[in-house]
Amino acid sequence: MPSIYLHVPFCTRKCPYCDFFSVEGHSACLHAYPRKLIEHLRLCRHQATGPVETIFFGGGTPSLLPPGEIGGILDEIAVHFSLSPQPEITLEANPGTLTSDSLRGYRQAGVNRLSLGIQSFNQQMLKTLGRIHTPEQARNAFCWARDAGFSNLSLDLMFGLPGQTDEDLEAELERIIELCPEHVSLYGLTIEQGTPFFDQHRKSRIIPADDETTARMYLDIDARLNAAGYGHYEISNFARPGFESRHNLRYWQRRSNLGFGAGAHSFCDLGWGRRMEVPADIERYFALLDKGEDPAVLLETFDRAGAMSETLYLGLRTAEGVDDRAFFNRFGQTVREAFPLAIERCGNHLRLIDGKWRMDLAGWLIFDHQILEFL
Numbered sequence: 205m206p207s208i209y210l211h212v213p214f215c216t217r218k219c220p221y222c223d224f225f226s227v228e229g230h231s232a233c234l235h236a237y238p239r240k241l242i243e244h245l246r247l248c249r250h251q252a253t254g255p256v257e258t259i260f261f262g263g264g265t266p267s268l269l270p271p272g273e274i275g276g277i278l279d280e281i282a283v284h285f286s287l288s289p290q291p292e293i294t295l296e297a298n299p300g301t302l303t304s305d306s307l308r309g310y311r312q313a314g315v316n317r318l319s320l321g322i323q324s325f326n327q328q329m330l331k332t333l334g335r336i337h338t339p340e341q342a343r344n345a346f347c348w349a350r351d352a353g354f355s356n357l358s359l360d361l362m363f364g365l366p367g368q369t370d371e372d373l374e375a376e377l378e379r380i381i382e383l384c385p386e387h388v389s390l391y392g393l394t395i396e397q398g399t400p401f402f403d404q405h406r407k408s409r410i411i412p413a414d415d416e417t418t419a420r421m422y423l424d425i426d427a428r429l430n431a432a433g434y435g436h437y438e439i440s441n442f443a444r445p446g447f448e449s450r451h452n453l454r455y456w457q458r459r460s461n462l463g464f465g466a467g468a469h470s471f472c473d474l475g476w477g478r479r480m481e482v483p484a485d486i487e488r489y490f491a492l493l494d495k496g497e498d499p500a501v502l503l504e505t506f507d508r509a510g511a512m513s514e515t516l517y518l519g520l521r522t523a524e525g526v527d528d529r530a531f532f533n534r535f536g537q538t539v540r541e542a543f544p545l546a547i548e549r550c551g552n553h554l555r556l557i558d559g560k561w562r563m564d565l566a567g568w569l570i571f572d573h574q575i576l577e578f579l
């Protein structure tokens with residue numbers, strides 16, 4: 205069973221910390237884009253190997269597409285692909301682009317999960333991050349979404365922001381808990397090469413929280429959200445029971461995903477696995493579709509060793525961990541047989557509990573360092 209990811213690479217304004225593929229404005233391209241996504245879906249309709257379990261509109265800012273366009277794309281998917289009985293259909297949305305009417309429209313179009321890019325409820329932090337919305341717009345968007353019938357809402361926030369204090373973080377967590385979303389993603393700010401923040405950081409104009417502060421904040425977030433009933437089910441993700449992102453879980457489990465749109469990635473789980481990408485170039489994407497060509501190119505074909513490493517790399521990000529028996533059935537070796545040295549070097553951070561290899565919270569805190577042992 206595959207999932208479908210649709211990339212919408214447009215934003216009202218580019219945030220200075222963001223290195224995702226998206227372009228500012230480009231209204232003519234934005235207008236033509238849904239039609240191209242539909243052509244792409246038609247072209248690749250035979251690639252699905254079973255009913256589609258999840259659909260995810262990511263970006264960029266998919267909420268720049270009006271509900272009618274999102275509904276048209278979902279109708280097209282329903283025509284060309286078989287859908288599982290209750291597919292999870294997520295739309296990422298920027299609060300600065302939403303109205304109560306548009307939210308009702310998205311819900312009526314079939315979207316049943318909304319992921320709101322809030323980033324912060326603090327006006328000063330939003331300004332630093334170059335966001336187009338205010339804290340009030342964020343709260344309004346959340347309430348309108350509830351009124352529109354969304355019973356599965358996710359909030360995206362960031363921490364370790366320049367100048368953010370423990371008290372600021374506590375205020376953010378209070379706002380989240382007050383609103384009571386089903387799902388929360390919390391990401392530490394990272395300074396990515398090629399972004400305006402990278403240049404500003406080099407000139408010491410932007411100083412994100414130091415490692416010690418970021419680590420303390422991470423542990424605070426874990427404790428506070430756990431106490432409020434959220435399970436910490438992946439390094440950066442929390443959910444009320446039963447509201448874990450089905451789409452993202454599939455990604456961490458290395459299950460097939462069909463990516464559509466410029467900059468989208470796909471994964472095919474046949475053999476040891478294959479990863480494809482559609483080049484992040486909107487004009488080229490349009491031109492290839494005009495010629496009736498599949499715009500995806502092969503990025504990586506995994507061998508057994510690569511598939512084993514990636515199973516650990518992705519699986520250990522989750523609280524569920526890596527099932528030793530399933531690993532043996534797939535690769536003919538247990539995790540300990542395949543990675544004896546890596547396991548030893550991870551020490552107490554990695555344990556085999558009830559047949560599953562799991563990283564503890566302190567291990568997640570230094571995950572990028574720990575996981576190098578398996579690569």
Ligand code: SF4
Nearest residue numbers: 215218219222263264
């Ligand atoms: S709105 Fe999201 S995708 Fe667009 S620039 Fe900002 S962070 Fe990046």
